[in-house]
Amino acid sequence: MxxxxxxxxxxxxxxxxxxxxxxxxxxxxxxxxxxxxxxxxxxxxxxxxxxxxxxxxxxxxxxxxxxxxxxxxxxxxxxxxxxxxLTGLIPGTHELLHDLKNAGIRLFGLTNWSAETFHHAEAAVPSFEFFDDILVSGAEGMAKPDPRIFELALSRWDLTPELTGFVDDSIANVEAAESVGLTAHHFTSAKDARSWARDMTRSANV
The missing domain is CATH 1.10.150 (DNA polymerase; domain 1)
Incomplete structure (x- = not known):
């Protein structure tokens, strides 16, 4: 299993x-x-x-x-x-992150974003409070879909690939995550992501 x-x-x-x-x-x-x-x-x-x-x-x-x-x-x-x-939250994702956090799932962010502008997002997006940490590509000098940035995330956060999932709206990024052993989901809506996360984490309350 x-x-x-x-x-x-x-x-x-x-x-x-x-x-x-x-x-x-x-x-x-x-x-x-x-x-x-x-x-x-x-x-x-x-x-x-x-x-x-x-x-x-x-x-x-x-x-x-x-x-x-x-x-x-x-x-x-x-x-x-x-x-x-930054024109608003994606419908449903904030609530999904809240429920995952309450279910005991560890949450991290991995974003392609300039280090020069990321502070605007930090100030504007309340959902970020659910993440234990966020890795910003511009601060690391590499970006998705480079597999190295996924390897960096796994190393920095001491994560086991087989126990870790990844959610992204880019197919290329999803495929890159899978190439380093992550279980990945192509994001199309928070509703679909919730269903996937519920199945993958076996969290009945998500």
Whole structure:
């Protein structure tokens, strides 16, 4: 029989709290302007570099020397107003974490997030109180789906892979977690995550 999981590690962005980057951009930009900015700067690919530890100042400097130097001002606005892009809790996850904690399940966070902006989330997300610790990729210089960050988490928290579960909204991250021996769940809703967690931890009250 597969042992029940005693520890669960949760991703944060779009699992615990919504991250909607357009909400931190200048208000005068139209929807088309925002889409053009994201495409022109390759925003989501570049942002992953900062999740892995690259300073935003480097990106801003690169944009100041680009064919569209105004993009540097837009990105600077995004960084300075980052709190605005945390647009609320994902429905049901806060309650799930509460119930898991009450059931005696150890909880940790493992997030791809810039170390420069994570303090905004710490101040804004009450759900973080349920975690024993949170590992922030930008502070470690590596990011999911690099298997090394999962190995780091297991080592830092002295966890047994066979007794540990992982929840993330990215298939690539789920597969990377499984590659180091974790039991992983692809997050699509808190309802589905609750059902999975109840089965995996055998906690009747979850």
């Amino acid at each position: 597969t042992p029940s999981l005693s520890t669960l590690i949760f991703d944060l962005g779009n699992v615990v709290v919504r991250w909607e980057p357009h909400a931190a951009l200048p208000e005068e930009l139209s929807e088309r302007d925002v889409d053009d900015f994201f495409a022109r700067t390759d925003f989501f690919t570049k942002n992953a570099d900062h999740d892995a530890g690259k300073p935003f100042g480097d990106w801003i400097s690169e944009l100041e020397s680009s064919d569209n130097p105004e993009d540097a001002k837009i990105l600077k606005h995004y960084v300075e107003n980052f709190r605005a892009c």
